Amino acid sequence: MGNRLSKIYTRTGDRGETGLGDGRRVPKDHPRVEAIGEVDGLNSQLGLLLADLAEQATRGPGLSELVEVLGPCQHRLFDLGGELAMPVYQALQEDEVTRLEQAIDRWNDELGPLENFILPGGSRLVAQAHVCRSQARGAERRCLALDGEEPLRPVLLAYLNRLSDLLFVAGRLIARRQGVPEVLWQAATKTAD
Template identity: 60%
Template sequence: MGYRLSKVYTRTGDKGDTGLADGQRIGKDHPRIEAMGSVDELNSQLGVLLAELAGQGLDRFTALLGPIQHRLFDLGGELAIPGHHIIDAGDVSALEQLIDDYNAELEPLKNFILPGGSRCVAQAHLARSQCRRAERRYLSLARQDDVNPQAPIYLNRLSDLLFVVARCIAKAEGTPEVLWAPKPKPQ
């Protein structure tokens, strides 16, 4: 095993900067750190979803999402080492195939749906919305730094997959989807 963190606090970031894996120090509010933080939050949200799925008879979703947590950790590693690319077009294609496979099990959407119906469905939507934020933060970074062009595409597809997974979880649970009811027009 590689480097082990033996001390949790280092005091090196007490003045508002942090170290990247290549030794560079940048502000904790730098777009790179914002992107890293959003990817980390997404990974944590997936962890909560996986915990919610445990013991619910929804193991196929656990098997699907578990490996994605590892790719998100890889993406965080990419961000910690400027110029390093791990996520590739194959990762994007794999998500597209999963989206197609899972979406084939669903009825076509006839209305907008809202997050909710059950804790698992709501948590999948929360992860989806966090994924969209991670994508936005990554794109903000891409405006000023050279980054892996496949990573924001991966995040975009992942948010689509999480939407489809939320719908599939609802179907597997027998939970009706919460349909959007638009505000009635004044008469």
């Protein structure tokens, strides 16, 4: 990927189309562009989580490991977006899925089994991890929709699926390491008529 942006605006998209890396022009609501946008949104939300984690890591132990594990995910999401923009480009490798699975297993060993449904909250960091998790699911859905029209490499879908799992576990781990209780879901109580 040797292309660099020399000019931010080109006016070529003013009529609702954009260019892909293979030279095609497609509508900005094309499933491929929708998938690229969701991955970009996830990357932005992950950037916010990482910035907050890095800031908090200076105040207490335990959060720097999350930065070390989640930081490379931003780069891999950029690779994934590149693959979506340039269909012949292949950057994301299966070993990245394995890396996420290993982190999930390691963190789950520390957390123990999940015994209740939990809600996004308890602290800003926990909530932001869940924002990222839900954004990852949205990116996965958009990529699945695209895959139905233009097949994608399976590793792209597996990576997004595993990343959303990792972000769920990260939210739980952040709560534990911050010493804040997880927000447990409480079922609605039935009232007598």
